[in-house]
Amino acid sequence: MALPSARPAAGARSRRVWLRMFLTGALLWGLAVVVTFVTGNPNLVPTVVLLGSFLVPVTFVAWAFGRRRSGEVTSELLFSTFVAGGVLGVLAASLLESYLLHPSAWLFAGVGLIEEAVKLAVLAVLTRHLRVKFATDGLVLGAAVGFGFAAFESAGYAFTALFTERGLSLMDLVQTELLRGVLAPVGHGLWTAILGGVLFSASDHRHFALTLRLLLSYLGVALLHALWDAMHGIALVLTLLLTGTPWQYVQLEQGYQPQPTALQADVFTLLSWGGLALVSVIGVGWLLAVRARARRGERPPTVLWRIPAR
Structure with a gap:
């Protein structure tokens, strides 16, 4: 009589692996930060950077892994999509952005289009040999590629934040x-999960296909990405339009940066974080819609071009 009750308990423990991973990783990262602060040992900085950058992405990938549909989505495949997808995505995006983008009003739109295209292409290449392609698995594998990209990108930002005019700043790195x-x-994990779900649903369960829905989803995700990156500038412009004073406009025309008032600082913070929250809500709602459609099943899509499996 003990065996049936033991199985659900074991299943519940396996489903909570992601929580144990997060708590253990957070504790180790906190210890690494404290010891680095106390000792001032620069050799510990890579430990702080790697633990802090990979903790949340790895946790979410582990959580998503428990929600896969097919047994073909193995831990090895998930690991390869996370690491290879993240590294290849970061390298390809960096190359393309360096050669194709220049400072302009459309800079963030270009970043969104390039990075989402790169992640989508990497996902398609790494998973093209799957014998059966379920949309639910596309969500999981897309999230793995996106979170891998986010982890390596965050490590770069954290490392850069370490160097300031005052010297090495562990506080800036931690923040x-x-x-x-x-x-x-x-961020990246959410956006690529959406594209992964659409990519896998735009197939005949064996071959990927370019469909109108996939194209529109790519453009929509790239737009969310661009709005996310540009939110600081958008909030700044809206703050000046709503609360700007004549003398501030004069200073801007003369090439000076006006000192913001206390009210403007509050309005800017509200608009900046409110904008990020709005983009997040749209993204999460879109992901839930893709997930619901994947579970219901759908009619065969109108194929624009079939991508060969080999």
């Missing part, structure tokens, strides 16, 4: 990792 860790679930 950067905390901020990016909080925002990670509604």
